Each structure stands twice: as structure tokens, then as C-alpha cells.
Amino acid sequence: MSQILTILFGVGILYLSLTSRMRTYIQVIALQGLILFLLIARDFGELDWFTFFFLSFETLAFKTLIVPAVLWRIVERTHVARETDPHIPQFGSVVIGTAVFLAGFAVTDWVSRIDPSVDALPFGIAVSTLIIAFFIILTRKKLITQVMGYMLMQNAVSLLMIAMAVELPLLVNLGVLLDIFTLLFLFLLFLGKLHSAYEETSRERLTSLRDQP
Amino acid sequence: MVAHMLNILFLLFLPFLMLGVMSRIKALAGGRKGPPLLQPFFDMLKLLRKGAVVSRVTSWVFTVAPSLALAATLTALLLAPGVGRAQVISFDGDIVLCLYLLGLAKFFQLISALDTGSAFEGMGAGREALFSVIVEPSLFLFAGTLALVSGATSFGALFTLAQSGAWPAVAATTGTLLFFLLMLTEGCRIPVDDPNTHLELTMIHEVMILDNAGPDLAFLQYAAALKMYLFALLTAALVLPVDLSPLPAAFALPAVALLCAALAGIVESLVARFRISHVPQFLFLTVALALIALAASVYFRGGVA
Amino acid sequence: MMLPILLTFPLLAAVPLFSLRSRRAERSVLFLHALLTVGAVLYWAFAGPEEFIGYFRADTGNLLFLALIAAVYLAVIPASYRYLEREKVSELWHRIYVVAMLLFVFSMTGAVLAKNLGLFWVFIEATTLASAPFIYFERHQSSLEATWKYVFICSVGIAIAFIGILFLALSAKGVSDLFYTDLIANAPQLGRFWLLFSFPFLVVGLGTKAGVAPMHSWLPDAHSEAPSPVSAFLSGMLLNTAFYGLYRIFLVMEAAGLRREAAIFFLVCGFASLLIGAVYISGATNYKRLLAYSSIENMGIIFIGVALGGAGLFAAFLHLTAHALTKSSLFITAGNIAHLFGTKEIAGVRGLREADRPTGALWGLGFAAIAGLPPFPIFISEFLIAREMVTQGRFGLLAAFLLLVTLVLYGMARAAFGMYLGSAPAAAKAGPSRPIDRLPEAALLTALLILGVAMPDAVRRIIDLATMSLLP
Numbered sequence: 001m002s003q004i005l006t007i008l009f010g011v012g013i014l015y016l017s018l019t020s021r022m023r024t025y026i027q028v029i030a031l032q033g034l035i036l037f038l039l040i041a042r043d044f045g046e047l048d049w050f051t052f053f054f055l056s057f058e059t060l061a062f063k064t065l066i067v068p069a070v071l072w073r074i075v076e077r078t079h080v081a082r083e084t085d086p087h088i089p090q091f092g093s094v095v096i097g098t099a100v101f102l103a104g105f106a107v108t109d110w111v112s113r114i115d116p117s118v119d120a121l122p123f124g125i126a127v128s129t130l131i132i133a134f135f136i137i138l139t140r141k142k143l144i145t146q147v148m149g150y151m152l153m154q155n156a157v158s159l160l161m162i163a164m165a166v167e168l169p170l171l172v173n174l175g176v177l178l179d180i181f182t183l184l185f186l187f188l189l190f191l192g193k194l195h196s197a198y199e200e201t202s203r204e205r206l207t208s209l210r211d212q213p
Numbered sequence: 214m215v216a217h218m219l220n221i222l223f224l225l226f227l228p229f230l231m232l233g234v235m236s237r238i239k240a241l242a243g244g245r246k247g248p249p250l251l252q253p254f255f256d257m258l259k260l261l262r263k264g265a266v267v268s269r270v271t272s273w274v275f276t277v278a279p280s281l282a283l284a285a286t287l288t289a290l291l292l293a294p295g296v297g298r299a300q301v302i303s304f305d306g307d308i309v310l311c312l313y314l315l316g317l318a319k320f321f322q323l324i325s326a327l328d329t330g331s332a333f334e335g336m337g338a339g340r341e342a343l344f345s346v347i348v349e350p351s352l353f354l355f356a357g358t359l360a361l362v363s364g365a366t367s368f369g370a371l372f373t374l375a376q377s378g379a380w381p382a383v384a385a386t387t388g389t390l391l392f393f394l395l396m397l398t399e400g401c402r403i404p405v406d407d408p409n410t411h412l413e414l415t416m417i418h419e420v421m422i423l424d425n426a427g428p429d430l431a432f433l434q435y436a437a438a439l440k441m442y443l444f445a446l447l448t449a450a451l452v453l454p455v456d457l458s459p460l461p462a463a464f465a466l467p468a469v470a471l472l473c474a475a476l477a478g479i480v481e482s483l484v485a486r487f488r489i490s491h492v493p494q495f496l497f498l499t500v501a502l503a504l505i506a507l508a509a510s511v512y513f514r515g516g517v518a
Numbered sequence: 519m520m521l522p523i524l525l526t527f528p529l530l531a532a533v534p535l536f537s538l539r540s541r542r543a544e545r546s547v548l549f550l551h552a553l554l555t556v557g558a559v560l561y562w563a564f565a566g567p568e569e570f571i572g573y574f575r576a577d578t579g580n581l582l583f584l585a586l587i588a589a590v591y592l593a594v595i596p597a598s599y600r601y602l603e604r605e606k607v608s609e610l611w612h613r614i615y616v617v618a619m620l621l622f623v624f625s626m627t628g629a630v631l632a633k634n635l636g637l638f639w640v641f642i643e644a645t646t647l648a649s650a651p652f653i654y655f656e657r658h659q660s661s662l663e664a665t666w667k668y669v670f671i672c673s674v675g676i677a678i679a680f681i682g683i684l685f686l687a688l689s690a691k692g693v694s695d696l697f698y699t700d701l702i703a704n705a706p707q708l709g710r711f712w713l714l715f716s717f718p719f720l721v722v723g724l725g726t727k728a729g730v731a732p733m734h735s736w737l738p739d740a741h742s743e744a745p746s747p748v749s750a751f752l753s754g755m756l757l758n759t760a761f762y763g764l765y766r767i768f769l770v771m772e773a774a775g776l777r778r779e780a781a782i783f784f785l786v787c788g789f790a791s792l793l794i795g796a797v798y799i800s801g802a803t804n805y806k807r808l809l810a811y812s813s814i815e816n817m818g819i820i821f822i823g824v825a826l827g828g829a830g831l832f833a834a835f836l837h838l839t840a841h842a843l844t845k846s847s848l849f850i851t852a853g854n855i856a857h858l859f860g861t862k863e864i865a866g867v868r869g870l871r872e873a874d875r876p877t878g879a880l881w882g883l884g885f886a887a888i889a890g891l892p893p894f895p896i897f898i899s900e901f902l903i904a905r906e907m908v909t910q911g912r913f914g915l916l917a918a919f920l921l922l923v924t925l926v927l928y929g930m931a932r933a934a935f936g937m938y939l940g941s942a943p944a945a946a947k948a949g950p951s952r953p954i955d956r957l958p959e960a961a962l963l964t965a966l967l968i969l970g971v972a973m974p975d976a977v978r979r980i981i982d983l984a985t986m987s988l989l990p
Contacts, residue, residue: 101501115712143666153674
């Protein structure tokens with residue numbers, strides 16, 4: 001079951017590189033949050049209740065509900081229905097997405113040969129997601145899409161933690177918490193200031209600070 | 214023997230029932246009551262009783278194509294795994310024949326559409342050809358993956374072995390998704406094509422059969438429904454447990470098929486049709502899924518049970 | 519004794535400031551904090567190492583960094599007072615400035631004092647949060663842009679670093695926790711594969727905060743948009759703080775017998791930064807951005823020095839010390855110039871010599887120091903690094919290094935001469951400034967001169983200990 005969930009996590013990414021609709025992005029992010037929660041819930045017996053409560057709050061409440069809701073609201077307010085004109089054509093990004101997945105599996109194969117204790121499937125999907133998140137951050141122009149790329153990266157990191165079954169000390173929990181702070185900060189910045197400053201929140205406008213070599 | 218009888222019986226009813234379920238679900242989602250579940254079947258009976266008008270500019274291709282398409286599709290269905298994964302006809306490598314029969318049916322539909330000389334039908338044929346080019350490799354790739362995992366080349370054995378052996382969950386999940394997407398594509402459903410559209414410019418399948426009438430039209434529509442049913446069959450073969458006793462298996466198959474239809478109906482009620490220019494990207498997703506299944510089977514063989 | 523005080527004071531002091539609503543109280547708290555930091559450093563220098571709740575430790579390994587924080591902090595405070603006064607900031611933003619400064623310094627000291635890699639990471643993240651208000655401080659369109667870039671790129675970097683820490687934890691599974699000392703002590707047992715796998719993530723992730731390529735692009739924007747005293751802090755200390763953690767991980771790699779591999783990453787990052795710095799310095803049109811690119815370039819040199827090892831290690835830490843002091847002084851002076859001329863464009867500044875003699879002198883001397891002219895210590899460190907390259911027979915590296923450093927010198931000199939000479943526009947001839955106002959900048963440069971001409975043995979020892987004592 002957990003493998004099927006993990007695959008769905010990956011397919012979500014693939015679907016995401018296929019579309020340019022903001023709402024799909026948000027739905028995929030929320031879906032991934034839910035999958036992460038289910039994956040953690042599966043390990044319920046192995047975790048102490050505090051960690052479990054903490055992590056499920058983080059995945060279910062935060063990643064599945066709050067963040068997508070905020071993103072949704074931003075999209076509605078700024079009327080950026082879709083990501084127009086990415087640097088790379090859509091069809092290309094699907095092809096690249098697939099190639100990334102294959103590469104991710106190859107890396108996983110290599111890694112799991114050296115360290116068999118790694119759970120290969122979530123590791124591979126997490127690595128692929130990570131690369132695609134970078135790809136989105138680097139190629140998409142709109143700030144909100146970049147934030148979504150960042151969210152994807154966070155999800156990939158969570159999946160990575162599950163894959164590697166690192167015993168979660170309190171510090172890792174703290175780390176998760178601080179990531180949330182950063183995100184909240186991003187949102188505040190985004191909601192409060194960037195929106196009022198630009199009619200269209202696009203990275204293209206953020207070019208006044210630039211140097212020619 | 215019973216299984217074969219059931220398989221053939223299902224061939225006659227289930228495709229129409231699937232169409233009926235889809236339109237019922239769409240109707241319910243739209244707040245309507247909807248037609249009876251077997252309405253598509255009655256429609257076909259009505260069409261069969263009617264005569265046909267054939268355009269004078271067409272050649273023999275146009276006359277032959279509908280019957281040929283139906284015959285090829287039916288034969289392909291006989292090769293497909295049915296109740297308890299039993300095939301009516303089976304031999305080593307039947308999977309290739311099955312896929313090529315589908316290709317043959319499609320080929321004749323395409324040239325018959327071109328044969329009419331109508332601009333709209335030519336456009337529809339062109340789109341259909343383009344989409345097939347993208348979709349076809351995914352089916353072959355996935356079939357190849359199954360063969361690689363199981364070592365068998367016959368449809369029924371393929372699924373049985375693949376499931377009992379080291380069968381990665383990756384391929385099961387991607388396969389199910391793949392078959393579902395193919396069902397939507399080949400069945401000409403939303404988001405690829407809209408069976409209810411009345412604008413020739415946006416049609417794909419419907420525009421190809423504009424000139425067909427009477428029994429010919431009935432044949433083509435039956436063939437289309439059969440293709441959808443084929444993918445439901447494959448999904449069932451993928452997800453149903455191997456060690457199912459005959460009686461539950463006989464019920465499980467239609468259940469899976471109708472579930473697929475219901476899901477397709479839900480998708481149709483929720484999703485809008487893609488712009489034509491977006492469809493190839495969507496279809497490439499099927500190739501991507503097949504590639505992932507292949508990669509996962511190669512890399513995780515034995516690793517991930 | 520000093521550790522708990524130093525770590526709790528800024529947190530406790532930040533709370534009442536919100537209800538007091540007095541600028542004077544806010545400033546005195548800030549000043550008190552700086553004095554406390556200086557006192558703590560002196561205390562540790564004389565009384566020896568100190569531990570606190572098992573997670574923090576002040577010892578000879580981080581004394582250099584703490585001392586630099588204290589020195590820069592002390593110099594930045596009067597500059598901040600002047601900045602806040604002449605910009606006539608509102609009461610609210612005054613409070614934001616002070617509180618953010620407290621938290622910023624707190625997070626940097628915390629990062630340096632933390633014994634545990636995870637804790638270090640948390641503090642590094644906190645530095646991003648605490649310093650973000652500064653970059654938005656002037657509330658222009660461009661400050662908004664810079665803030666966005668800063669927060670976003672740093673968050674991405676932090677996330678990458680977290681992945682690196684995850685992999686590191688995997689390599690240490692069952693062998694060690696994430697305390698530096700344990701990691702180094704158990705280094706031979708660490709899983710080599712995961713250790714090697716984690717290192718690039720850590721270099722890129724923490725390197726983002728340390729301002730080295732490939733994720734340096736936030737740096738020029740943030741430095742040019744932040745108030746000048748804060749730029750001094752960002753350049754002088756924030757980069758070093760991130761470097762500190764990275765260096766500790768480098769030592770773990772070294773102890774695990776992976777020095778060669780680790781050095782390659784450092785060398786690549788170092789040279790990439792040097793190249794980027796050199797190229798952009800020659801083309802810069804804004805002098806605060808020029809200084810920021812110079813920071814990238816100098817961090818690159820530090821990385822190169824560490825990668826070389828041997829005498830290069832001492833050179834790297836000397837360079838780090840000198841760079842922190844020089845760049846702080848330069849940024850504070852840059853703030854004065856910006857106030858004097860009302861522009862940050864190099865082309866808009868002419869005749870500094872006439873407009874304000876002390877500022878002009880400080881600017882010229884600062885440039886000489888940062889460009890690596892003798893007798894300033896950056897000359898010594900760059901010379902040591904070049905000599906180490908000769909010793910190791912790496913002449914290709916040497917050629918590239920010298921070429922790039924010369925390019926930097928050219929770019930620096932062109933900008934500095936252009937600003938220094940000529941006749942000043944009438945508007946810029948402000949009233950005579952009190953010499954006391956230029957005290958912090960001047961003091962920093964004087965300290966540099968002393969370091970360069972006759973380095974006190976104590977300083978040499980502190981720098982030496984910072985490089986070596988990390989090994990058990």
C-alpha cells in the first residue's frame with residue numbers, strides 16, 4: 001500500500017510538469033501532503049506519540065490544508081490562473097520530467113546497491129521530485145510557481161526522511177518547524193507586499209537589480 | 214469452457230453497459246436522471262435496423278472499413294484475458310497480434326475517413342493518427358515490461374506470472390493508471406475527446422464517422438466501445454488477485470469494468486476537455502508511465518517486492 | 519557563566535523593548551549587548567572554555583569567530599546610531615531595527631557556539647529570518663526585490679543543507695550523533711558513501727549562506743539594499759558564520775580520510791566565486807554591489823585556502839579575519855558616502871577627497887586593504903596562499919589565482935580612483951563631520967594595519983587555534 005502511495009506521489013509530480021494550471025499545482029501539493037501523512041500514519045507503531053502527533057500535524061494540517069488553502073487564495077486574488085510562457089515549452093518539460101524520473105531511478109539503483117538499507121522506491125521518487133522541484137524553481141517565471149516549487153522540495157525532503165528512516169531526534173523536528181517558519185515568512189512577504197507592489201507577480205519584474213559583467 | 218462462454222457473453226453486453234454507466238454518472242452529476250443503462254445497446258439495435266446512405270465519391274474502402282474494424286477489434290478482444298485471465302484464443306505471442314489487430318482496425322477507420330474526401334473527416338483522421346503515434350508506444354512498452362518481468366509472451370500467462378512473481382508495486386500502480394488513461398484516450402472520452410460535442414472543429418472520433426450511417430455506424434460505435442472494454446479487461450487482469458475462485462472471478466470482472474466506467478464518468482463530470490494542442494502532452498504521460506514501469510521493473514527487480 | 523548570559527540576554531531584552539517605546543532604551547540595550555559580547559569573548563580568552571547544557575560550547579575553536587562578531591558588532595553600533603538618526607526612521611522601524619539586530623547577533627553567536635550540527639543549522643536558518651527585515655528596511659521597490667531573493671534563495675539553500683544533514687545522519691547511523699566532536703572522533707567509522715554523498719549538499723546549502731558560487735546571487739542585492747551598517751554585518755560576520763559550520767564538516771571529512779574529495783569541492787566553489795567576483799567587480803556600477811561582489815571573491819579565496827591545506831589553512835583564517843574587519847569598515851564608509859552624495863552609483867560619486875577628507879581617506883585605505891596591497895593582512899594571506907600553491911607545485915591554479923586577483927585589483931582600483939579623485943559636486947560638500955564620527959571605521963582599519971605590520975602573538979595564536987584546535 002505504501003508503495004502505491006509513493007508511486008502516486010511521483011505521478012503527481014509528473015502530472016504537474018504536464019500542466020500549467022496553478023490550481024493543479026496546488027492540488028498536487030495538497031495530495032502529496034496527504035500521501036506523506038498516510039505514509040507516516042503507517043509507521044504509527046514505531047513512533048512515540050509526540051513525534052507522531054507533531055509529524056501528522058505538520059503533514060496533514062500544514063501541508064495538506066493550510067498551505068494549499070493560502071496558495072489557493074493567492075491565486076484567486078492575483079488572477080494568475082496559469083503559468084504563461086515558461087522558459088521551456090510544456091511538452092519539453094514532460095519529456096524532461098520523465099527523463100528525470102528515469103535518472104532518479106538509476107541513482108537509486110546505484111545507491112541501493114551500496115547501501116541496501118535504503119528504501120529504494122521512496123528514495124528514488126524523492127530524488128526525482130527534488131530535481132523536478134529545482135527545475136520548476138529555475139525555469140518558471142512566476143513567483144508563486146517558485147514558491148510551489150519550494151513546497152515540492154519540502155515534500156521531497158519529507159519523503160526522503162521517510163525513505164531513509166533516520167531516527168528522528170527532536171532536532172529534526174525543530175528543523176521541520178523552522179522550515180514552516182520560513183514558509184510562513186514567504187507567504188507573508190508574498191501576500192502582504194509583493195502583491196500590492198506588482199500588478200502581476202512575475203519574476204520578470206524582479207530584474208532591476210542586475211549587473212552586466 | 215464456462216469462462217469462455219462468459220467472456221463472449223460479456224463482450225456483447227458489458228461495453229454498452231460501460232457506456233451506459235458513464236452517461237448515467239454524468240447525468241447524475243449534472244442533476245439529471247439520465248437515460249436507461251442499456252440505452253447505448255438499444256441505440257445500436259435501432260441503427261442495425263436502418264439502411265445506410267453511402268456517398269458516391271467513396272470507394273470500397275469506405276464500405277469495408279466498418280465491418281473490418283469491428284471484426285478486427287472483436288478478434289483482438291477474444292485474445293484478451295477475460296474471466297480468470299482466461300483467453301478465448303491463446304498462443305505464444307498473442308499479445309502482438311492483439312495489438313496489431315487494434316492497429317489494423319484503426320488504420321482502416323483512418324483511411325475510410327480520408328476516403329470521404331471531407332475536410333472535417335480528414336482533420337479528425339489526422340488528429341487520431343497523431344494521438345495513436347504517441348499512445349501506441351506506451352502500450353507496447355508496458356506489454357514488453359510485463360513480458361520482461363514474467364518471461365511469458367501470452368496475455369493470460371503474462372499477467373498471472375507477473376503478479377505471482379517479483380511484481381513491483383510500481384508497475385502495478387503505473388499500469389493501472391496507464392490503462393485508465395488509455396481507456397479515456399481510445400474510448401474518445403474527456404479530457405482527450407468529447408463524445409457529446411457538436412462542433413466539428415473540436416471533434417476527433419465523432420468527426421471521423423460523420424459520413425457513416427445505419428449498420429456501419431453501429432459497427433464503428435460498437436468497435437469503439439469494445440476498445441474501451443479491452444482496457445477495462447487489462448486493468449482487471451492487473452489488479453485482481455491471481456488465486457480467485459471461478460465464481461467470484463466471474464463477478465469481479467464486470468465489477469472492475471463498471472468501476473472503470475464509473476471513474477471515467479466522474480472524470481468526465483469534473484474535468485474539462487484539453488485544448489487540442491495540450492492533448493499530446495497529456496498523452497505523453499502514458500509513455501512516461503510505461504517508461505517508469507519499465508525502469509522500476511529493471512532497477513527494482515527483486516528489490517521491491 | 520558567560521554562556522547562559524550571552525545566550526539569554528538578547529531574547530529577554532527583546533521582549534520589554536516592545537512595551538518601553540523609548541529610543542534611548544533601545545539603543546542602550548543594543549550597546550549593552552555589544553559590551554556583553556566583548557566581555558564574554560575576553561572572559562573566554564582568559565578563563566578558558568565553557569560549556570552550557572551540553573549543546574553550546576565556547577572554546578579556542580570558535581573564539582576567533584566570536585571575537586570577530588564582537589569587534590564588528592561594536593563598530594556597527596555607533597554607525598547604526600548615526601544611520602538611524604540621519605534617516606529619521608519612525609519609532610516602529612527603529613524598534614524593528616534594534617530587535618532584529620539583537621536577534622540577528624543572537625542567532626549568529628548561537629550558530630558559532632552550537633556543538634551540534636543540527637542546532638547549528640537551526641541557528642543559520644534563524645539568521646535568515648532575523649536579517650530579512652533589514653533588507654526590506656528602506657522599503658523601496660528594489661528592497662522588496664532584494665528581500666524576496668534573499669529569503670527565497672537562502673531558504674532553498676537551507677533546505678539543501680538539511681538534505682545534506684540527513685545524509686550525514688545516515689552515514690553516522692548507529693555510530694555517532696551530530697555533535698561535531700563525536701563526528702570527528704568516530705569519523706573513521708562513518709559510512710563513507712553517505713558522507714561523500716552528503717558533502718556536496720552541505721557545501722551548496724551552507725555555501726549559499728556563505729556567499730560562494732553557485733548560489734551567491736542573493737548577496738549583491740541584499741548587501742546593496744540593506745542599511746550600510748547591516749551590510750557590514752552581513753558581509754563581515756554572516757558569511758563567516760556559515761563558513762564556520764562548513765569548515766567543521768570539512769574537518770569531519772578530513773578525519774574520515776576524505777580530505778582530497780572535500781578539497782575538490784572547496785576548490786571548485788572557491789575558484790567559481792573568485793571568477794564571478796572578479797568579473798562582476800570590473801563591471802560594477804554601484805559601489806555597494808561592488809563591495810558585495812568583493813565579498814564573494816574573498817569568500818572564494820578563503821575556500822581555496824582551506825582546500826589547499828598546509829600554510830593555506832592559516833592564510834584562509836587570516837584572510838577571513840582581515841576580510842571581516844576590512845569589509846565592515848568599508849561598508850560603514852559606503853553608508854557615509856551614500857548619505858553624502860545621495861547615490862549608490864559609482865558614476866555619481868566624484869571628488870571624495872574634496873567633499874569629506876576623512877571619509878575619502880578611509881575609503882582609499884579600505885580599498886587598498888581589501889584589494890590586498892601591503893602592508894594590509896589580506897596581502898599576507900593572499901601571498902601565503904600563492905606560496906602554498908608553489909610549494910604544492912600547482913602552477914595552473916597559481917596562474918589562475920594570480921590572474922583573477924589582479925583582475926580584482928584592477929576593478930577595485932578603477933572604481934576607487936574614480937570616486938576619490940576629481941572635483942566633488944557642490945551638493946555633496948556637506949558640513950564638516952566630527953572626526954569622532956569616523957571612529958569605528960578608523961579603528962577597524964587601524965587594527966588591520968597592526969595585524970599587517972606586526973601581528974601580536976596572541977592574535978596569531980587565536981587564528982592558529984581556530985584552524986587546528988577543532989581536531990581533537
